[in-house]
Amino acid sequence: MDGSDTRKILVFAHxxxxxxxxxxxxxxxxxxxxxxxxxxxxxxxxxxxxxxxxPVPVAVAHESVALNEIELGVVLGGDGSILRAAEMIRxxxxxxxxxxxxxxxxxxxxxxxxxxxxxxxxxxxxYTVEERMAIDVKVWKGxxxxxxxxxxxxxxxxxxxxxxxxxxxxxxxxxxxxGFGCDGVVLATPTGSTAYAFSGGGPIxxxxxxxxxMVPLSAHALFARPLxxxxxSMMAVELLPTNGAEGVLWCDGRRTRDLPPGARIEVTxxxxxxxxxxxxPAPFSERLVxxxxxxxxxxxxxxxxxxxxxxxxxSRLNPGV
Numbered sequence: 001m002d003g004s005d006t007r008k009i010l011v012f013a014h015x016x017x018x019x020x021x022x023x024x025x026x027x028x029x030x031x032x033x034x035x036x037x038x039x040x041x042x043x044x045x046x047x048x049x050x051x052x053x054x055p056v057p058v059a060v061a062h063e064s065v066a067l068n069e070i071e072l073g074v075v076l077g078g079d080g081s082i083l084r085a086a087e088m089i090r091x092x093x094x095x096x097x098x099x100x101x102x103x104x105x106x107x108x109x110x111x112x113x114x115x116x117x118x119x120x121x122x123x124x125x126x127y128t129v130e131e132r133m134a135i136d137v138k139v140w141k142g143x144x145x146x147x148x149x150x151x152x153x154x155x156x157x158x159x160x161x162x163x164x165x166x167x168x169x170x171x172x173x174x175x176x177x178x179g180f181g182c183d184g185v186v187l188a189t190p191t192g193s194t195a196y197a198f199s200g201g202g203p204i205x206x207x208x209x210x211x212x213x214m215v216p217l218s219a220h221a222l223f224a225r226p227l228x229x230x231x232x233s234m235m236a237v238e239l240l241p242t243n244g245a246e247g248v249l250w251c252d253g254r255r256t257r258d259l260p261p262g263a264r265i266e267v268t269x270x271x272x273x274x275x276x277x278x279x280x281p282a283p284f285s286e287r288l289v290x291x292x293x294x295x296x297x298x299x300x301x302x303x304x305x306x307x308x309x310x311x312x313x314x315s316r317l318n319p320g321v
Contacts, residue, residue, distance in 0.1 A: 006035070006036065006037050007036045007037065007071050008036070008037040008039050008059065008065055008069050008070045008071060009031050009036055009037070009038055009039065009070070009071060009072050009073070009074060009122060010039045010040070010061060010067075010070045010072070010073040010074070010089075010094065011024055011027055011028055011031075011038050011039065011040050011044075011058075011073075011074050011076070012040075012041075012044065012073060012074065012075040012076065012077070012081060012084070012085040012088075013040075013044055013048070013075075013076040013077065013081075014076065014077035014078070014080075014081045014101065015043075015044050015047035015048060016047075017077070017101065019101055019112070020076050020077050020081075020101050021047065021048055023076045023099065023101060023112060023115055024040075024044070024048055024076050025048060025052055025055075026115060026116075027074060027076065027099075027115060027119055028040075028048075028056055028058055029054070029056050030116065030119045030120075030123075031119060031122075031123070032056040032057065032058075033056075034119075034123040036122075036123060037057075037059050037065070038056070038057075038058045038059070039058065039059045039060070039061050039065050039070060040058055040059075040060065040061065041060070041061045041062070041088075042060050042061075042062075042063065045058055045060060067089065067092050067094065068092065070092075070094050071094075072094065072095055072096075072097065072122060072127075072277055073085055073089060073094050073095070073096045073097070074096075074097055074099065074118070074119075074122065075096055075097070075098045075099065075108075076099050076101055076115075077098075077099075077100075077101050077102060078100060078101060078102020078103060078104075078105050078108070079098075079102065079104070079105055079106060079107045079108070079195070080102070080253070080254075081098070081101075081102075082096060082098045082107040082108065083107075083152060083153065083252045083253070083254055084254065086152055086274050087252070087254060087255075090150070090272075093275065094275070095129045095275035095276060095277040096274075096275065096276055096277065097109050097110070097118065097122070097127065097276070097277035097278075097279070098110070098276075099111070099112060099114065099115050099118055100112065104291050104292075105291070106191075106194045106195070106287070106291055107191070107276070109276070109277065109278055109279055109280065110279065110280075117279075118279060121279045126279065127277045127278060127279050128277070128278050128281065129275050129276070129277050129278070130207075130275070130276055130278055131273035131274070131275055131276075132152065132189070132190075132191045132207060132273055132274045132275075132276055133189045133190060133191065133210065133231065133269060133270070133273055134150055134151065134152050134189065134269075134270040134272060134273055134274050135150060135151050135154075135155065135187070135189055135212065135267050135268065135269060135270055136148075136149075136150050136267070136268050136269070136270045136271075137149050137150060137151055137155045137187075137249070137251055137265065137266070137267055138265070138266045138267075139249060139257060139259065139263055139264070139265050139266075140263070140264040140265075140266065141260060141262060141263050141264070142262065146257075146263075147249070147257050149251050149255055149257075150251070150270055150272075151189070151192070151251040151252045152189065152191055152192070152252055152274050153188060153189065153191055153192030153195045153196065153252050153253075154186050154187060154188035154189065154192040154195060154196050154197055154251075154252065155186075155187045155188075155249060155250070155251050155265065155267055156184055156185070156186045156187070156196055156217075156249070156250045156253075157184050157185045157186075157187070157237045157239070157247055157248075157249055157259065157265055158183065158184035158217070158247060158248050158249075158250065159182075159183055159184060159245060159247060159248075160245070160246040160247050160248045160258065160259070161245060161246065164243065164245045165181040165182055165183060165218075165220070165243075165245065166181065166182060166183075166184070166239055166240075166245045166246075166247045167179070167180075167181050167239075167240040167242040167243055167245065168180065168181075168182060168185060168237050168238060168239055168240060169237075169238045169240060170185060170214060170216070170227075170235075170236070170237055171234075171235070171236040171237070171238065172214070172227065172229050172233055172234070172235055172236075173229075173233050173234060174234065174236075177223075177227075178221060178223050178224070179221075179240070180216070180219045180220055180221035180224055181219070181220045181221075181243075182216050182217055182218055182219040182220065182221075182224070183217040183218040183219075184216075184217040184218075184247075185214065185215070185216050185217065185237045186200050186202065186213075186214070186215040186217065187212070187213070187214055187235050187237070187265075187267040188202065188212070188213040188214075188215065189212060189213070190205040190206065190207050190208075190209050190210075190211060190213070191207055191274075192213070193205040193213055194288075194291075196253070197213050197215045197226070200215045200216075200217045200226075201215065201226065202215035202226040203226060203228065204288065205228065206284050207284060208284070210230075210231040211228050211229060211230065211231055212228070212229045212230075212231060212233060212235060212267070212269065213226060213227070213228055213229075214226065214227040214229065214235050215227075231269045232269070233268075234266055234267065234268050235266075235267045235268075236264060236265060236266045236267070237264070237265045238262075238263075238264045238265075239259055239260075239261055239262065239263045239264070239265075240261070240262075241261035241262045244261055245261065246258060246259060246260060246261060247259035247263065249265060
């Protein structure tokens with residue numbers, strides 16, 4: 001097998017943490033030993049090579065390997081690391097699998113102690129790929145589009161000054177619903193329903209449900225409950241110039257933009273989902289119980305035996321095997 005046919009696996013790591021660096025070294029060594037090519041970006045690789053006792057060859061993304069040659073991305077870190085990786089490969093079809101080195105880690109497929117098994121499954125091609133809804137986010141001011149971006153979890157419109165709340169009007173399907181003062185509004189996907197939207201009092205939405213979520217934060221209004229909309233809807237927030245308060249937009253807690261009074265933020269379903277690799281097709285309810293350590297003592301189960309509900313539909317099997 002020549003180099004062009006060798007399977008290439010992109011390894012992302014939170015290189016500021018020693019456990020992530022050690023995990024990345026172990027993953028690269030295991031991939032190399034199995035005949036696959038580990039690939040990293042230049043900055044991560046330079047951080048990894050320091051104090052690496054027994055280094056193995058690692059290719060460099062964008063230099064010796066193009067992104068369209070890569071089969072899969074392995075992310076070693078928490079949900080923040082997965083969001084960072086998703087941002088870096090947004091224009092590709094590369095699926096991501098996360099190994100959680102953080103706290104809750106809802107997006108991760110495996111925990112740190114599962115790293116060797118996860119790499120084994122990658123080597124054998126024993127994984128499927130599911131697609132998670134993303135959202136397109138546009139910001140308008142005076143009829144001019146000043147920002148066009150996206151998010152996997154959420155876009156949050158927040159007050160820019162802690163002393164002054166923002167005045168907003170929320171909208172669904174180009175019709176106003178209500179106006180109020182608030183600390184902010186979260187516009188989320190089902191994937192993001194367990195993140196910022198959940199912290200703001202929003203419901204948990206199963207990832208297989210096609211919907212979008214709007215959650216007002218600390219709103220001074222009687223009608224300011226979380227709203228679940230159709231995936232074909234357009235959610236919007238208009239930042240009123242009433243009190244002159246400025247806002248700030250955060251997408252996935254990573255990309256930010258200041259919002260002047262009068263700005264309009266529009267959110268729609270993106271035509272391009274984020275692809276996540278799965279090795280363990282467990283129901284989402286099991287993930288909830290495990291991640292939140294929910295009490296289930298005393299549960300007896302259904303009276304008649306039936307298969308558990310599945311996770312998201314599989315978009316494709318691994319074609320590299």
